[in-house]
Amino acid sequence: MRPTVAQTQEFDSWLLDTFEWLRSPTFQQQGHFQLARILWGIWKTRNECLVEGKTPDAVQTLNRILSTDPPPQNSGTLGHVGVIPTRNLNPGIVEPNFRSPASGIKVNTDATFSLDSKRGAIGLIFKDGRGVTLFTHSRSIIASSALAVEALAIREVLLVSTNFQLHEVRVESDCQALISQIKSNRFDWAIAPILKDIQELKIAIPRCTFVWIKREFNTQAHNLAFQRLHQQFGPL
Known part of the structure; x- marks a missing residue:
């Protein structure tokens, strides 16, 4: 199914906002992790589709991304x-x-x-x-x-x-x-x-x-x- 004109325009707007965010001071503080977990969530869904034959689910992908814990701040431990x-x-x-x-x-x-x-x-x-x-x-x-x-x-x-x-x-x-x-x-x-x-x-x-x-x-x-x-x- 091809995206509608409105969906394409909405995506273009989101992409431009994302590029602006990448240049912002906020990204320098926490943005690297936020971007990494977004890409990881998409990559995980892609692997499930290709390797396990699952049907891609946008809602499940978003929930997986949002449920990823942020990195600990100023922690001397090794994490998980x-x-x-x-x-x-x-x-x-x-x-x-x-x-x-x-x-x-x-x-x-x-x-x-x-x-x-x-x-x-x-x-x-x-x-x-x-x-x-x-x-x-x-x-x-x-x-x-x-x-x-x-x-x-x-x-x-x-x-x-x-x-x-x-x-x-x-x-x-x-x-x-x-x-x-x-x-x-x-x-x-x-x-x-x-x-x-x-x-x-x-x-x-x-x-x-x-x-x-x-x-x-x-x-x-x-x-x-x-x-x-x-x-x-x-x-x-």
């Missing part, structure tokens, strides 16, 4: 970390030489890349302050270089952390060149857009640090990325 599902790795495994802040989440991140095919994959391991694996995530990526894939992996960490409203995140990577660029704000032009995204995303996380670690302490994230690459594309 318990909703993070554990997958890919066995839960409850403590890393022997684990080092992390007294509170917060440590994320090991790594990437693997094939120069010939320009295909890569990332692996993320989220752990609590005791070193217990809470959540793992991996996906395949097409990129121009190994450094770009490593940068996209860290960008993914911040996207996931923001989605779960984490307040203290320690990002660990064995890519020393990348960590140095993030800390110094001196960007390689080839990956500058990704690094600028990282700088913007970390603003939403009150305490976010980036740490270089030796490769031998990052084997879980490496293996996760390697497995994803070969599962997705086969031997390269």
Whole structure:
């Protein structure tokens, strides 16, 4: 069913008001979260339609958006970390030489890349302050270089952390060149857009640090990325 002229005009008016709101001081204070939960509600409905075959319901989508709790203000807790599902790795495994802040989440991140095919994959391991694996995530990526894939992996960490409203995140990577660029704000032009995204995303996380670690302490994230690459594309 095509929208009527009146519906189209009403939508145009709403869209213009939204653009004005995005430029307002209110958006700088709470708007990021408001926009995120609107987009999340729409995305959730879209997934239910495509994956589960449900009929889209505008009222249910609006109720889902309105029922999402706002982020805690000036809170030193980690929010609702318990909703993070554990997958890919066995839960409850403590890393022997684990080092992390007294509170917060440590994320090991790594990437693997094939120069010939320009295909890569990332692996993320989220752990609590005791070193217990809470959540793992991996996906395949097409990129121009190994450094770009490593940068996209860290960008993914911040996207996931923001989605779960984490307040203290320690990002660990064995890519020393990348960590140095993030800390110094001196960007390689080839990956500058990704690094600028990282700088913007970390603003939403009150305490976010980036740490270089030796490769031998990052084997879980490496293996996760390697497995994803070969599962997705086969031997390269």
